[in-house]
Amino acid sequence: MTRRVKPEKSSAGLDDRKAAILEAVVREHIDTAQPVGSSAVATHGELAVSSATVRSEMVALEREGYLSQPHTSAGRVPTDKGYRYFVDHLQGGAVGPVTQQQIGDFFRTVRGEVEDVLSQTSTLLSRLTSYTSVVVGATQSFASILSAQLVNLDARHQLLVTVFADGSVTKHGVYLDHDVTPTDVAEASRQINALLIGTTVESRVQVPSGNDDVATLVRESVSVLHDQRPTREGEQVYIGGSSRVAEAFDGVETVRQVLTILEQELLVVSLIQDMIDQGVSVAIGSEHGFEPLASCAVVVAPLTVDGHPSGAVGLLGPTRMKYGEAMAAARAVSQELTRYLEGEPRV
Amino acid sequence: MTRRVKPEKSSAGLDDRKAAILEAVVREHIDTAQPVGSSAVATHGELAVSSATVRSEMVALEREGYLSQPHTSAGRVPTDKGYRYFVDHLQGGAVGPVTQQQIGDFFRTVRGEVEDVLSQTSTLLSRLTSYTSVVVGATQSFASILSAQLVNLDARHQLLVTVFADGSVTKHGVYLDHDVTPTDVAEASRQINALLIGTTVESRVQVPSGNDDVATLVRESVSVLHDQRPTREGEQVYIGGSSRVAEAFDGVETVRQVLTILEQELLVVSLIQDMIDQGVSVAIGSEHGFEPLASCAVVVAPLTVDGHPSGAVGLLGPTRMKYGEAMAAARAVSQELTRYLEGEPRV
DNA sequence: CCTGGCACTCAGTAGAATCGAGTGCCAACA
């Protein structure tokens, strides 16, 4: 079968009219949550063709996997591939002035500790978009240490309290198998402080050898701080608007599944981190590989503070989410948040 | 109309048979989530009466507000008042050995910082009961201060880091309207530490007067620490198993409402705190005054560490929750958690 | 006071009929 090459077809894309039709279908379906028929596209859209033409294009689009039919005699619904094409090609969206205003106002007036700001940011982003939002807080791997001290809880339990330049504070328990004197703890604390100030948790430092209590305490403390667990503990997750899940999906079962995922913060972090690492900003349907989230789309925007990757903001919605708005909002918030975090020293 | 006084009737209670019938209805309805009819009670239950008798008692129970009928030809469903009577009079339940075992295992093996333990406890409690669980962490109002130091972020921003005897650590930003020297900060830090060690955030301490930077820093720091905001910041909330909400209620709208409440942690804290303060352990339906939670029941058990009220554990479920199990589980977990928190110094 | 019996009520279900949005296909047309 020889076949003439159609315009744009060979370049693995869609010709203009197909693209326009796909776009119309996606737009309409996002709006109405209903399958959209050929006449709706023909009437509503800007392309001056009849519904019959649209229909024949639609069968093509379906054959190529961009659309699907819930059943015969129904309209078409975009597939994940359809949404993907839409997102990749037909984008273009900035946040509206009102939203931009709200974001600006928020960061102009917000005060307090980083944790609170991140948490509130998550709420803000959720409110702006009507989707569930996720803010993954920075690790302090890059922040230099301002102070590290060992506090005596009792004879064999100490607490290592570390303050970082970004205003974050961590604590780690340091346990020994025998009692130590407060004097030794104080001395160890002094040495630890001297040793660690100015370094980061990624720096290697010279620890004292020796078997005396002070040296042991110092070694233990440094190692407990440097041993970031595989599930990096510097990362906090703030989930805002989880009730939006109940709005976005109609089946109670789907809602339950999505909530179950959201409960497992580690899962959420790694999902988002993976996306950031791979440089994608949208994952649609099962692109991210979590089956329970097959009916979801995730939008992320990275946070980069002083050149270091420092977490991300994300949005979770149904695959028929308003990608334009969501991506624009995520981007805007991540920018402003970045600026905020880079600006005034955060406390 | 003169009327003979029925047994137990005058004492604002229910006579034995009514109580038994009410109990049977509640039990059955909790089990099946369906309205329960007279024959089910007559057959299933232990009382040796016919369904006709049960029926006539049921109309009485309905007249008195313990039961209600969804519609004429349906069985009866307990009202909030019915559940209340059930909970108040017909209780009796301890956790099963398996559950007790799981709780024991958990606290025997769990390690880590208080926050993590509380968070995991919340997950545990939710898993044990299949309801959404809430753990409200202790305030440090009663814990004495082990260490307080001021860390220099930049010329006019300092961070007050305080370590408490219970292993908790807080940080507070201290801002001045002019620059201060690192030397002054160090000196202030020394003074603050000396001043605060051994006190609690509720103690009044003698702060230095004077207008020099050091004195100002000390005053600012002490006041920022003592000024617990009305929404006490020492309280952390850990919500476990929020996906259970989707299991407990069938209407998506109800799910959304409950989730919306759970998002507002302050609301949750104050709800639970109120219950604790008033000494109630179960709030059914609208007893707590939150209309959005009218279809919920809340079970709480206080945490009391070393004699001080230190938060609570709670469970949130539908009004037809398994009160016996839930209360027993909450009590058992709160006891074990208390023991854990009082035991090994917590880090 | 209890109980078996009986007429009655009414939500839920099943089946039949209908509706209509939307399709696929085709012949005619530009």
Next chain:
DNA sequence: TGTTGGCACTCGATTCTACTGAGTGCCAGG
């Protein structure tokens, strides 16, 4: 060759009806 109007067809959704049966309220007899 691509586009279009027309047309028969499909099939989910909706409506209507009839029926079922769980459960009730009431009453007369024990």
